[in-house]
Amino acid sequence: MTGFKYQGIPTEAIPASGTPARRMLDLYMSGNEIKEQLLCDEFGRNYRSLQQRLKGDRFLHWNLISILEDGEIDRRYMDPRHLLGDRYLDSIARAERKKELKADSHKEAMTGASRVGSAFEDFIEASQYLDDLKKPIKEATQ
Numbered sequence: 001m002t003g004f005k006y007q008g009i010p011t012e013a014i015p016a017s018g019t020p021a022r023r024m025l026d027l028y029m030s031g032n033e034i035k036e037q038l039l040c041d042e043f044g045r046n047y048r049s050l051q052q053r054l055k056g057d058r059f060l061h062w063n064l065i066s067i068l069e070d071g072e073i074d075r076r077y078m079d080p081r082h083l084l085g086d087r088y089l090d091s092i093a094r095a096e097r098k099k100e101l102k103a104d105s106h107k108e109a110m111t112g113a114s115r116v117g118s119a120f121e122d123f124i125e126a127s128q129y130l131d132d133l134k135k136p137i138k139e140a141t142q
Contacts, residue, residue, distance in 0.1 A: 004085075005029050005083075006029070007085040008084070008085040008086055008087040008090050009082065009087075009090060010060055010090075012059075012060055013059050013060035013062065013094075014059075015054075015059060020043055020050055021050050021053055021054060021059070023042075023043075024039070024042075024043060024047070024050050024051070024054065025054060025059075025062070027039075027042070028054075028062070028064065028076075028077070028078040029078060029082075029083065031077070031078065031080070031083050032077065033067065033075045033076070033077045034075055034076055034077065035074065035075045036073055036074060036075060036076070039051075051064060051076075055097060055101065056101060057101075060094055061094040061095075061097035061098040061101065062078070062079075062082065062094070062097065063078075063079035063081075063082065063093045063094065063096060063097040064076045064077070064078060064079070065077055065078075065079055079093040079097075081093040
């Protein structure tokens with residue numbers, strides 16, 4: 001039983017009861033702003049991996065909104081559309097998060113692709129440098 005607070009939410013988006021991901025989701029479903037320090041205290045230093053799972057494909061793109069202070073994330077809260085029990089509004093919030101995730105993925109892929117040529121040249125240069133360093137040792141042992 002997922003409870004009233006998960007009304008209108010696809011069941012595939014809800015982690016299994018008792019798991020760290022579910023505990024984190026339950027915290028966000030309170031509707032309150034959650035301080036980063038609380039997340040670190042509650043879930044350990046690697047709590048961001050749980051957030052990424054909630055925000056990613058595995059749990060259908062929960063939209064967690066970050067609040068910055070002095071350029072750093074201070075706290076986050078659940079997109080209110082997930083909390084309304086309205087399947088349509090929930091799906092819009094999920095679609096926006098998915099679009100954001102896929103845009104970031106595309107940007108990273110394009111950045112990586114544009115570096116292929118220079119990265120290969122750097123690899124060749126590093127290989128040559130290593131070979132040059134080893135050359136005296138190789139010649140001395142022949």
